[in-house]
Amino acid sequence: MPQSKRFLRDLHSDKIKQICVLVTEDEYVADNQSAQVFAENERVLSSSSMDNSVLDEKTRIERYTSQSWESLQTNPLYKDSVEFKDVFPETVPCELPKEKGTRHEIEMKSDSKNSVMKQWPLPREQVLAIDKFFADRLAAGHVRESTSPHSAPTFGVRKATGGWRIVHAFNKLNAATVPAQTPIPRKDVIIDGVAKSTISSITYLIDGLYHIPMRDGLPVHGSKHSERSDSG
Template sequence: MERFDEQSWDSLKSSPFYEILREYKDVLPDNIPAELPQDKGVQHEIDFVPGTKYCVTRQWPLPQEQVKAIDDFFESRRKAGQVRESKSPHSAPTFCVKKAQDGRRIVHAYNKLNDATVPAQTSIPRKDVIIDSMALSTIFSALDLRDGFYQILIRESDIPLTAVSTPSGMLWDWLVMSQGLNNSPATFNRCVTHLLRSVRDFASS
């Protein structure tokens, strides 16, 4: 999404679709509303391998600049209603990695949780199949959802399983699908397929 951040409406005036884009501007907001997303008919579910009890990995110390970045991140997600303070018996540590451009990406070490999760069997479409499906087409478009994972709710009973710790001593539950969960890509693809089902003849997903 970063590559579109500097693209203005003025730069799109020469597009034959400019008027349509302006008419439906509310569908493409500049910022995601600071609230929980609507239920889109697909929620992320976490099913444990039989016999699994708790998934706990202790948080390790991090440099102060990473601690601040993590605390700022969770404060913004709390204000958006995407996380809540947790009392879960589960816990995965949090750390940072540098992005290719400026900033840091917040990462959760969900290794134990992912090892204990039954893998989803939802198939991810192959790039060559999607390209083949566009043969003879004359108009192409693509949509890039800003914070796409955060637009999908976690199944209510599975929220405590998403608990993550921070080096400042907090424990948070995710209310939306976070990065790093084993079946997140499959859930996201299932959601997109569900939403585009009625227009599948001309909208491959």
């Protein structure tokens, strides 16, 4: 059997637990910022798939139960929350939100070039999770196949509940875009703003990538999902 086929067979059967790739500095790390991302992802990928930060089954059940609608029945805002229950679904609807006349745009710097970063190898478990995530989103119409000239690496970070959080290394692409004039406030700014308040609320957008459509014909069109996993 050719070595390439034997390698793929062992990789798919999980006999190969770790892969080390040797590359030149000029080939893989173009600047200090890329080096920092590379080092961070080497740390993530070399860590155990199930480390101490992952909650045990009992703790996960207790955590989900404490966040259920039933647990909020004694909350003074329960009645109002139930009235707008459809606004905060527990699962992502298999359809796009209603068109509201707002489409997201990304303004590129005038002297910027195509942002291309190579995908580093990922553990098989992460590849399967990423592929399933985008297959489900594609079937639901939340994402489309990208024709963008830009690309960014994708990897997974283990959640405390045991699943995978899909992460995209957009540092190089972000450096080529014009910063938003209304940036997201920092945590300390938010805390200072509600210091003297008696009631505060936080809205969590589940998979926020599909809530605001991308403008058609955008140069970085669908940049939220123009990344590539190991399987493409």
